[in-house]
Amino acid sequence: MAASPSPKPSPLEESRPRNGFGWAVPIKAGRFVPVGGKYHVAGDSPETRAARVNDLFAAVAPRYDLINDLQSLGLHRLWKRRLVRLSGVRPGTRALDVCCGTGDVTFALAREGAETIGLDFSAAMLQVARQRADRDPGKNPPRFLQGDALHLPFEEASFETVTISYGLRNVADLDGGLRELKRVLQPGGRLLILDFGKPDWAPWRWLYFQYLRWCVPLLGRLFCGDADTHSYILQSLRAYPGQRAVDDRLVRAGFDQRSLHQLLGGIMAINVATQPKAPPSQRSFSGAETDQVG
Numbered sequence: 001m002a003a004s005p006s007p008k009p010s011p012l013e014e015s016r017p018r019n020g021f022g023w024a025v026p027i028k029a030g031r032f033v034p035v036g037g038k039y040h041v042a043g044d045s046p047e048t049r050a051a052r053v054n055d056l057f058a059a060v061a062p063r064y065d066l067i068n069d070l071q072s073l074g075l076h077r078l079w080k081r082r083l084v085r086l087s088g089v090r091p092g093t094r095a096l097d098v099c100c101g102t103g104d105v106t107f108a109l110a111r112e113g114a115e116t117i118g119l120d121f122s123a124a125m126l127q128v129a130r131q132r133a134d135r136d137p138g139k140n141p142p143r144f145l146q147g148d149a150l151h152l153p154f155e156e157a158s159f160e161t162v163t164i165s166y167g168l169r170n171v172a173d174l175d176g177g178l179r180e181l182k183r184v185l186q187p188g189g190r191l192l193i194l195d196f197g198k199p200d201w202a203p204w205r206w207l208y209f210q211y212l213r214w215c216v217p218l219l220g221r222l223f224c225g226d227a228d229t230h231s232y233i234l235q236s237l238r239a240y241p242g243q244r245a246v247d248d249r250l251v252r253a254g255f256d257q258r259s260l261h262q263l264l265g266g267i268m269a270i271n272v273a274t275q276p277k278a279p280p281s282q283r284s285f286s287g288a289e290t291d292q293v294g
């Protein structure tokens with residue numbers, strides 16, 4: 001009997017690096033760029049990148065909340081609270097939290113009384129979110145929905161507020177993502193983006209990148225038995241343009257009234273932008289307001 005052919009590797013398997021050296025390889029003297037490890041992002045097609053990201057969050061979902069607290073020393077809670085404050089949601093506001101993960105921001109918006117939907121493409125992350133909702137439904141429970149940020153299953157102008165926290169960096173097509181977030185916002189509606197930033201001050205940026213390079217994978221190894229997954233943050237951040245360039249991309253996508261809120265010297269940032277009320281010809285494209293928050 002002929003031997004059955006060995007199964008064809010999935011696109012995900014095929015595109016995994018096979019250097020066997022872990023997560024960092026030198027490409028220039030004195031400069032290490034992490035391209036190894038299971039979750040490298042450089043050079044991926046959007047489809048492969050999306051599959052990789054989905055794979056990654058399926059792996060980390062059960063410990064995602066714990067590791068978030070450890071890596072940020074609990075500060076991510078403050079930053080998310082600030083995002084929700086800036087959103088200005090009120091009881092009845094129609095809000096969408098894209099890339100909601102385990103639902104921190106979704107629940108916080110719902111606690112303010114907003115009619116909130118949390119959307120994510122990871123079944124594993126949504127499962128944790130739903131378990132949290134079952135444990136503590138609250139007075140105004142949000143809904144969770146599986147879906148793709150690049151193809152939102154909603155009509156135009158469906159929401160007054162759209163948030164995306166630690167999600168835009170992971171979306172395979174940043175400009176496509178912004179267009180899609182804008183499409184579902186109603187005129188005058190607000191988009192809020194919270195993500196890792198790139199500090200302007202070089203020594204601070206260096207220190208922070210060292211933390212992401214060495215400490216975060218170590219925490220991943222200690223608490224999840226997997227350093228690769230957590231070295232992904234630095235890799236994805238290198239591929240991400242950072243808060244100032246995101247502001248430019250918001251202009252290009254056609255948003256108005258932008259503001260940039262730098263947190264802890266720019267290691268995190270919140271970009272806020274508004275869906276214009278006026279037709280494009282009457283819009284002004286002035287620079288974003290910026291504030292610094294400790």
Ligand SMILES: C[S@@+](CC[C@H](N)C(=O)[O-])C[C@H]1O[C@@H](n2cnc3c(N)ncnc32)[C@H](O)[C@@H]1O
Nearest residue numbers: 057099100101120121122125148149165166170
């Ligand atoms: C770092 S987690 C952030 C979770 C949560 N928003 C938070 O702040 O803790 C990123 C999430 O984005 C989701 N994600 C990435 N790309 C996505 C896409 N194209 N569509 C929907 N969800 C996506 C992942 O599944 C993951 O749950």
